[in-house]
Amino acid sequence: MRETIVAGNWKMNLNSLSIMDFIKDFPHLVEDITEVKNIIFPSSVYLYLFKEQNTILYGGQNVHFEEKGAFTAEISPGMLRDMGCKYVIIGHSERRHIFGENNDLLNKKLISVLNNNLNPIYCIGETLEERKSNKAFEVLKKQLVEGLKDIENIEKLIIAYEPVWAIGTGETATPEIAQEAHKFIRTTLNEMQSNRGENITVLYGGSVKPQNAKSLIKMQDIDGFLVGGASLVPETFAQITRIIRED
Ligand code: 13P
Secondary structure, three states, X not given: OOOOEEEEEOOOOOOHHXXXXXXXXXXXXXXXXXXXXXXXXXXXXXXXXXXXXXXXXXXXXXXXXXXXXXXXXXXXXXXXXXXXXXXXXXXXXHXXXXXXXXXXXXXXHHHHHHHOOOEEEEEEOOOHHHHHOOOHHHHHHHHHHHHOOOOOOOOOOEEEEOXXXXXXXXXXXXXXHHHHXXXXXXXXXXXXXXOHHHHOEEXXXXXXXXXXXXXXXXOOOOOEEEEOHHHOOHHHHHHHHHHHHOO
16 A cells, blocks of 8 residues: 655764753654654664654664674564564665665665565666666666565565655756656556555655645645655654645
């Protein structure tokens, strides 16, 4: 079933004090909204702060595919579950481009977290160069085909389309550009997964703000957002959630 999700990827931001404030303030701002699911992805060192509360859904920003062993600084799916996470981001463009994660590695991570009953948000998206040279759909298809290789248990899978050129740049994809990519993603998922793509939630990410959320959510294949910068402030994040509800 497709859900309406507004998730916040906090990346390497905030500290324990500001996170405690967020946890205290945010639930009140959205307590009347039941039809949109909010999920927060804090830095892993602060996951314990979320474990101490039970109103905000949360998850890890990254994961290793092995369950345990000599992998210094890595975090296993079981550790995320132990910290109360139900979700995990896999393949964010910053992981792909800054830390060199490729589709084969991300496939291993996806298989591992799905087997561990976590809900992955698998991020895909093209760079500006790839878009300019008309390779956007080719790249998206490759990320889907290679990343989801041999995966059949897709009930918990969520996809986030995050064009790299729109992340943290203030330059959002127009609703039409985003819808075209989302439609392509859904069609590809339908082809790969015997029409089950219709049931997969596909989020948009890249400079989402209260000012552009409404026009984006109106698009047929955009089911919600993965928000970076605008998720750091409770009021702004709540505003985006509210705008979606009012659609
Ligand atoms: P911004 O909303 O800051 O552009 O970040 C998007 C993103 O990368 C979410 O994962």
